[in-house]
Amino acid sequence: MSQPKIINIVSGKGGTGKTLLTAVLADLLGNENHSTLIVDLDVFVRGLTSLLYYHKKERIELIESNEISIADFFIDKGDMERSGSHKIATSRYRTFDVAPSVSRVDEVLKFTDLMPDTKSEAITLLNALIKKVHNKYDFILLDSRAGYDELIAASHFISDVTICVEEEDSISKITSNNLINQLKEDSDSPIFRLSNKTRTESVNMEYSSGGVEYLGAVPFDMDVMRSFGTKYFWDDISRTIYKSSIARSWNNLSNKLGWNITVDEFRSKPFGNENVERKLQFFSVKDRILLVYGLIIGFIGAIYPLIDLMWIREVLKEPEGMLRVVSMITGALGFSMAAWVLFKNKK
Ligand SMILES: Nc1ncnc2c1ncn2[C@@H]1O[C@H](COP(=O)(O)OP(=O)(O)OP(=O)(O)O)[C@@H](O)[C@H]1O
Ligand SMILES: [Mg+2]
Numbered sequence: 001m002s003q004p005k006i007i008n009i010v011s012g013k014g015g016t017g018k019t020l021l022t023a024v025l026a027d028l029l030g031n032e033n034h035s036t037l038i039v040d041l042d043v044f045v046r047g048l049t050s051l052l053y054y055h056k057k058e059r060i061e062l063i064e065s066n067e068i069s070i071a072d073f074f075i076d077k078g079d080m081e082r083s084g085s086h087k088i089a090t091s092r093y094r095t096f097d098v099a100p101s102v103s104r105v106d107e108v109l110k111f112t113d114l115m116p117d118t119k120s121e122a123i124t125l126l127n128a129l130i131k132k133v134h135n136k137y138d139f140i141l142l143d144s145r146a147g148y149d150e151l152i153a154a155s156h157f158i159s160d161v162t163i164c165v166e167e168e169d170s171i172s173k174i175t176s177n178n179l180i181n182q183l184k185e186d187s188d189s190p191i192f193r194l195s196n197k198t199r200t201e202s203v204n205m206e207y208s209s210g211g212v213e214y215l216g217a218v219p220f221d222m223d224v225m226r227s228f229g230t231k232y233f234w235d236d237i238s239r240t241i242y243k244s245s246i247a248r249s250w251n252n253l254s255n256k257l258g259w260n261i262t263v264d265e266f267r268s269k270p271f272g273n274e275n276v277e278r279k280l281q282f283f284s285v286k287d288r289i290l291l292v293y294g295l296i297i298g299f300i301g302a303i304y305p306l307i308d309l310m311w312i313r314e315v316l317k318e319p320e321g322m323l324r325v326v327s328m329i330t331g332a333l334g335f336s337m338a339a340w341v342l343f344k345n346k347k
Helices: 018-031 047-055 070-075 119-136 150-158 170-186 222-227 233-237 241-256 274-279 285-306 310-316 322-346
Strands: 005-010 036-040 091-093 096-099 139-143 161-166 191-198 212-219
Touching (some): 005 018, 018 096, 018 241, 070 119, 119 139
Parallel strands (some): 005 139
């Protein structure tokens, strides 16, 4: 197997959606039969390890006795003989593997025991870490913590590409610019921006900022927010524009880097036109369908009794008036459905 491609996911400020995006991207690659590993480098927040914990039905011990977590690897300064362990722990999660940051999701760590003191020490440690796992994988995704430190500098340095995930607001953009400028000092490896939780279609694919191009815009999605961390999450997001936008952004990246490794962007569109859905992004997919089809049924049902469609009555040989009553009831049901969705979401 050739060298794995290493993809580093960072952000200027916290909570922009890195961890989730990394997991969804890994699953898209896994579905295309690329063996993929996510390394949870965010040892204190450990978002990915927490997702794994719920995936393992809240099993406390996430690693086996002869294995070592990412945090332990850092504490041992890469010397695995010291802990008597000989393997970096990896755990199956759907179609990809995860290297958990800690052995227990509630583990308390000491910052000074763990964080490399210098950039070069961090680079040596990360290279040693990758060497331990690289021969099994086509892709290694690094889920980093927000902001900048020696480890972020090192992960950018050792990666084939860094993706900086940001939100649309100006604070997120400033933090993103600062991080990108800092990373540019560390290495020439390519950097791209990705806008997440967008509320408009304002991010133009051609648009770049500070000389760094955008891979795309991933919209804010009600299904993502509502089902994050629940057991329905993967089912719920399978139909979302969120997932197809991540696929599109990946294909854009692969094209820009000349990798030619695409993932499936397909999603069944309930209305044929994605723009209608983008306008209804604050409703879940189910509610969008109920609302739009409810209104259509409502209007058709309400309009029919107002116009004298004699020919339909003749074709159907319906008793006089019957069709009007049925259509009025159908129309009322359609409107009630739409009104219920609006009421439920307002609450
Ligand atoms: N496109 C989206 N639409 C709606 N909610 C989203 C979207 N992307 C992410 N979220 C939500 O944002 C929250 C933060 O996501 P996530 O933990 O992936 O961010 P993060 O950047 O990894 O955070 P941290 O900096 O703490 O590691 C989660 O509740 C997630 O469901
Ligand atoms: Mg995270």
